[in-house]
Amino acid sequence: MNLGIVGCTGAVGLEILKLIEKRQVKYNSLRLFASKKSLGRKFMMNGNEHEVEELKSDVFKNLDCAIFSVNSTLSKKYSVIAINNKCTVIDNSSAFRMDPQIPLVIPEINIDEINRTKSQIIANPNCSTIILNMVIGPINNINPIEKIIISTYQAASGAGLKAMIELKSQAKSFCQDEKYDTRIFGRQFLWNAFSHDSKIMSNWYNEEEMKMVNETRKILKNPNLKISATCVRIPVLRAHCESVSLTLQNKININEIYKILEKSHGVKILDDRQMGQFPEPIIVSKKNDVFVGRIRKSLIDDYTVELFIVGDQLLKGAALNAIQIYEIISKNNSLMTK
Amino acid sequence: MNLGIVGCTGAVGLEILKLIEKRQVKYNSLRLFASKKSLGRKFMMNGNEHEVEELKSDVFKNLDCAIFSVNSTLSKKYSVIAINNKCTVIDNSSAFRMDPQIPLVIPEINIDEINRTKSQIIANPNCSTIILNMVIGPINNINPIEKIIISTYQAASGAGLKAMIELKSQAKSFCQDEKYDTRIFGRQFLWNAFSHDSKIMSNWYNEEEMKMVNETRKILKNPNLKISATCVRIPVLRAHCESVSLTLQNKININEIYKILEKSHGVKILDDRQMGQFPEPIIVSKKNDVFVGRIRKSLIDDYTVELFIVGDQLLKGAALNAIQIYEIISKNNSLMTK
Numbered sequence: 017m018n019l020g021i022v023g024c025t026g027a028v029g030l031e032i033l034k035l036i037e038k039r040q041v042k043y044n045s046l047r048l049f050a051s052k053k054s055l056g057r058k059f060m061m062n063g064n065e066h067e068v069e070e071l072k073s074d075v076f077k078n079l080d081c082a083i084f085s086v087n088s089t090l091s092k093k094y095s096v097i098a099i100n101n102k103c104t105v106i107d108n109s110s111a112f113r114m115d116p117q118i119p120l121v122i123p124e125i126n127i128d129e130i131n132r133t134k135s136q137i138i139a140n141p142n143c144s145t146i147i148l149n150m151v152i153g154p155i156n157n158i159n160p161i162e163k164i165i166i167s168t169y170q171a172a173s174g175a176g177l178k179a180m181i182e183l184k185s186q187a188k189s190f191c192q193d194e195k196y197d198t199r200i201f202g203r204q205f206l207w208n209a210f211s212h213d214s215k216i217m218s219n220w221y222n223e224e225e226m227k228m229v230n231e232t233r234k235i236l237k238n239p240n241l242k243i244s245a246t247c248v249r250i251p252v253l254r255a256h257c258e259s260v261s262l263t264l265q266n267k268i269n270i271n272e273i274y275k276i277l278e279k280s281h282g283v284k285i286l287d288d289r290q291m292g293q294f295p296e297p298i299i300v301s302k303k304n305d306v307f308v309g310r311i312r313k314s315l316i317d318d319y320t321v322e323l324f325i326v327g328d329q330l331l332k333g334a335a336l337n338a339i340q341i342y343e344i345i346s347k348n349n350s351l352m353t354k
Numbered sequence: 355m356n357l358g359i360v361g362c363t364g365a366v367g368l369e370i371l372k373l374i375e376k377r378q379v380k381y382n383s384l385r386l387f388a389s390k391k392s393l394g395r396k397f398m399m400n401g402n403e404h405e406v407e408e409l410k411s412d413v414f415k416n417l418d419c420a421i422f423s424v425n426s427t428l429s430k431k432y433s434v435i436a437i438n439n440k441c442t443v444i445d446n447s448s449a450f451r452m453d454p455q456i457p458l459v460i461p462e463i464n465i466d467e468i469n470r471t472k473s474q475i476i477a478n479p480n481c482s483t484i485i486l487n488m489v490i491g492p493i494n495n496i497n498p499i500e501k502i503i504i505s506t507y508q509a510a511s512g513a514g515l516k517a518m519i520e521l522k523s524q525a526k527s528f529c530q531d532e533k534y535d536t537r538i539f540g541r542q543f544l545w546n547a548f549s550h551d552s553k554i555m556s557n558w559y560n561e562e563e564m565k566m567v568n569e570t571r572k573i574l575k576n577p578n579l580k581i582s583a584t585c586v587r588i589p590v591l592r593a594h595c596e597s598v599s600l601t602l603q604n605k606i607n608i609n610e611i612y613k614i615l616e617k618s619h620g621v622k623i624l625d626d627r628q629m630g631q632f633p634e635p636i637i638v639s640k641k642n643d644v645f646v647g648r649i650r651k652s653l654i655d656d657y658t659v660e661l662f663i664v665g666d667q668l669l670k671g672a673a674l675n676a677i678q679i680y681e682i683i684s685k686n687n688s689l690m691t692k
Contacts, residue, residue, distance in 0.1 A: 165599045165654065184528075190525050191526050203636070208634055211632040211647070242655065246648065246660060248597065261582060292549070310584065315580070316581070
């Protein structure tokens with residue numbers, strides 16, 4: 017398998033490189049691509065030096081699979097070229113997620129979509145969507161979901177490496193009583209929280225909220241699912257939290273919810289009511305699992321369970337999910353047509 | 355009116371002193387009380403020096419009104435002594451809030467409760483409860499509330515001055531690559547978020563969540579109101595945010611919601627969808643008004659409106675609400691029985 021990593025110097029790209037080494041991901045050859053300004057950067061991986069190449073149209077003819085972590089515009093342009101060269105694409109952008117021909121995949125939840133669609137492009141869902149669905153997907157299989165109300169607490173990493181650097185720089189400015197650098201978010205982020213800075217749509221939800229809504233409907237195969245999200249950024253570096261009120265079709269049984277989540281791959285329950293220990297970004301950062309706690313029967317009615325979910329935005333929210341997809345399709349030769 | 359401020363050196367007490375000067379609050383005499391370790395501290399107010407006295411049982415015989423910002427145990431002990439000495443008490447603790455004989459007052463929402471009950475103790479609601487009810491109270495008067503689902507984003511100030519200092523000290527430790535001081539919260543708070551550290555109750559909600567639930571039911575005079583809260587602390591200094599999904603009994607009309615909130619005293623709408631400017635802790639800190647934005651018809655159904663509410667926890671969430679109550683009762687001699 018000749019593997020290419022497109023956008024290897026961004027926050028997600030760098031995590032992909034770390035995971036390839038850490039998980040001993042198999043490949044014949046590995047090539048790294050980025051924009052011109054990263055040309056010549058070198059990465060040592062498994063004892064071999066890899067030099068960053070410029071992303072160009074002709075690179076795909078020698079690749080079997082490429083993992084893209086670039087913006088939607090670049091993804092759209094180069095994915096078409098890649099698949100015309102019979103190179104399978106795993107795409108982290110939002111470019112193809114809502115295309116009905118293209119599977120939107122969380123391996124633990126709906127890996128079958130890859131074989132069903134036989135698509136050469138596989139879309140990685142939005143980070144908040146993955147973290148949510150890792151927990152609600154298994155519950156939905158046993159007791160179908162009627163309604164979901166979500167409030168997010170999203171980390172800087174969702175806006176990339178520069179956003180993480182800006183947030184940390186604001187802590188330094190605070191200590192030195194200097195003016196804050198606010199180039200990325202246009203506002204003080206330290207000691208602040210703000211509505212997700214994506215575009216407001218015609219229904220007054222923002223783009224991030226509508227990604228959660230539409231992608232969850234697609235993943236759960238329930239186009240009429242009642243779901244609302246409020247997406248908020250908080251000054252945390254790399255793990256997203258989600259407070260979720262989940263109404264099911266049948267009366268909830270909290271023991272059953274626990275049993276479902278205990279058996280779910282990639283999910284870890286942290287719900288220590290005696291010690292007051294529940295999922296937190298500091299605990300979950302750099303962990304592969306999505307953590308869930310504060311699991312309780314809602315005061316609202318007998319059909320609703322309240323949950324607090326935390327996942328590393330860069331790992332399961334992006335890089336890890338993409339690598340898992342690569343690991344699965346690289347065993348499944350039917351997709352690799354060269 | 356001989357006024358006493360009990361607990362004048364805490365985060366809320368200090369704000370009360372600032373408000374007394376800023377709002378030119380009227381009094382005959384003003385005395386400041388705190389625990390032994392603050393004895394001798396002096397505050398200049400309106401050109402006069404006030405020295406902190408020790409809180410003792412005999413101080414109330416010369417006071418007409420005392421504003422308490424101390425813990426529940428101290429409030430319970432000294433409030434009884436105060437009213438036995440015909441000194442009206444405005445209490446910021448949770449000691450009396452759920453007592454059916456005692457009014458739980460937000461002046462803009464239910465000031466009538468003071469005259470109705472003729473109670474000599476008046477309870478100030480929990481900070482998150484005040485901020486929530488400032489916005490939902492006026493809506494409830496026009497279109498009664500059926501159900502409320504809240505997720506909070508709570509600032510350090512809710513845990514007092516030492517918590518604010520600890521959070522700021524962690525930014526300094528981050529910059530100097532030193533170990534974090536975690537005495538107050540027992541965990542890293544910088545770059546983190548965690549479930550509110552109050553006790554978990556038998557229904558697995560925490561104490562802060564149940565304060566919001568029970569106090570809101572009392573304020574809205576709706577003991578069976580369907581309401582659920584998830585309370586979370588985030589690394590912000592002094593303003594609380596609340597993401598609220600509010601289901602009403604009649605179909606919502608967004609223009610009507612706007613009109614209700616525009617007319618509500620102490621509420622400010624900040625909902626600029628073009629500029630992407632909504633309420634944020636940094637904007638709302640040190641402001642008297644409770645801010646609301648992201649006002650939108652929910653995707654869930656035609657009866658639900660989604661809101662993002664932010665209020666200064668120390669001002670309208672505590673000190674300002676108490677001072678407003680004092681201003682009202684000091685004009686209303688019927689309560690002042692000396």
